[in-house]
Amino acid sequence: MKIKQISVFLENKKGRLYEALKVLQGERVNIRALSIADTSEFGILRMIVDKPEEAKKALEENGFTAKLTNVVAVGVKDEPGGLAAVLAYLYEADLNVEYVYAFVKKAGEEAIVVMRTSNLEKTISVLQEKGVKIFSFEELLNF
Amino acid sequence: MYWNKEVECMPEEKLRELQLERLKQVVKRAYEKVPFYRKKFDEAGLKPEDIRTLEDIKYIPFTSKADMREAYPFGLFAAPLEEIVEVHTSSGTTGKPVVAGYTRKDIELWGELIARCLTMIGVTKHDIVQIAYGYGLFTGGLGFHYGAQKIGATVVPASAGNTRRQIELMRDFGTTVIACTPSYSLYLAEYAKEEVGIDPATLKLRVGSFGAEMWTEEMRKEIEKRLGLKAFNVYGLTEIIGPGVAHECEAQAGLHVWEDHFLIEIIDPETGETLPDGEEGELVITSLTRDGMPMLRFRTRDITRIIRKKCDCGRTMARIERIKGRTDDMIKVRGVMLFPYQIEQAILEVQGVEPHYQIVLTRPHYLDEIEVLVEMSKETFSDEVREIEELRKKLEKRIEAAVGIRVKVTLVEPKSLPRSEGKAKRIIDKRNLK
Incomplete structure (x- = not known):
């Protein structure tokens, strides 16, 4: 029973997380759980959402690099x-x-x-x- | 395939004779018609008659880019303005632009040179040649235009920019040959795939002539793979005539210089001394037959070496190696000289990143630092910090091995670095050296 998680590459730039979440808001994607792994250079946003495929598509269309992982x-x-x-x-x-x-x-x-x-x-x-x-x-x- | 076989494969001895004869003529003409040259000769105590052999060229003073700026706009023209039918300029981003004047004869010559270049890579009148170099003051667009038309090919004068239209034209017209900067060709491939939904490999493109900026062998492989064509290197510069001074043949092993019109030398950029064939240094060009604006020993600032070994294609014209960089692109960091191409090569050797990068120079604490921004490839994005860090470290190590100093690599999001429609801006120097 693996679960699909969506991961997003975030450059360490002001507003980047907000932009990603705005995209999800626009798609009416609900986030069940979320975490961010961060280094000084970049972050990886990991989320469990109700519509992972749609979320990935919307994020990619908006210039984000996203990936579904089990x-x-x-x-x-x-x-x-x-x-x-x-x-x-x-x-x-x-x-x-x-x-x-x-x-x-x-x-x-x-x-x-x-x-x-x-x-x-x-x-x-x-x-x-x-x-x-x-x-x-x-x-x-x-x- | 040859455009002018008799000349392109001329016996070497005959070629040298022709060069000497033309050198004497151009020196005499420059001395008589251009006060700038007369002054330089007089100051050096040199008379046109003193040039008796090809080796004597070393006595002629160099012409530099600064000289050209001083002569702005028409100071170096050897023909009266009523005979000049066209002018072009360099971009002028680093000061006053350089102005080049062409007589009708020069335009003919330019067409002939590009015709030789394109024929050399198999272009014929049956081809559709899309020219995506800028048309206008920049020499790229019109230079290729004259040559492709001379061959009788169908010319699509698309000019630079409007990427979507470029791709639609390629698809609808069945373009077989593309001419543009190498960085723009990669952008075209990316745009076709992601914005227009066309796999660039399905286009009819067969060959491409790429130039006007420095690129590497690794970049060639990427372009060939992504656009499904054979990529060739073209060389030229506004001061001499524009593109078409040299071009690769099918062998893709160096660029043949049209030596019947250009005399080439390699010098040590520091001392100005002539270096023997085969050694790396700054390329110096004398245009032997330019009518409107002859150039004597122009210092190109381009770094390369001369290959005299006979080429498999049968041409006797010497080759130059792919330009490694410009003496003024040379970055001096903590006393170490390095060229952007070294960094590019290293990046492209590592899997998992895009061929888009930018080099940022800073001096945070009295010490230079190099940061290289590299775009991560969408396909290889891992959601584990460890894997991304490994990729980053691998890039740092590879670049350090190539340039000899430590650099910091930052992975950035795909497509976040600026794309260019002309020459790519690879270096951002934020050091305040004043």
């Missing part, structure tokens, strides 16, 4: 050690985490962690075996 969305308990438990499973299975970001709907409830690892297939099977909840795209949108 990620896994995992449910963790919103409590101390919730994420650590999941990462422990990955560590044991020798899986490397490329990046991770999380969002919570309401404090105390389940949190969703979006991650990309060195091997997504294996990540899914390892976590499912351990009884960790893996979200489908539909579930994520309705979360």
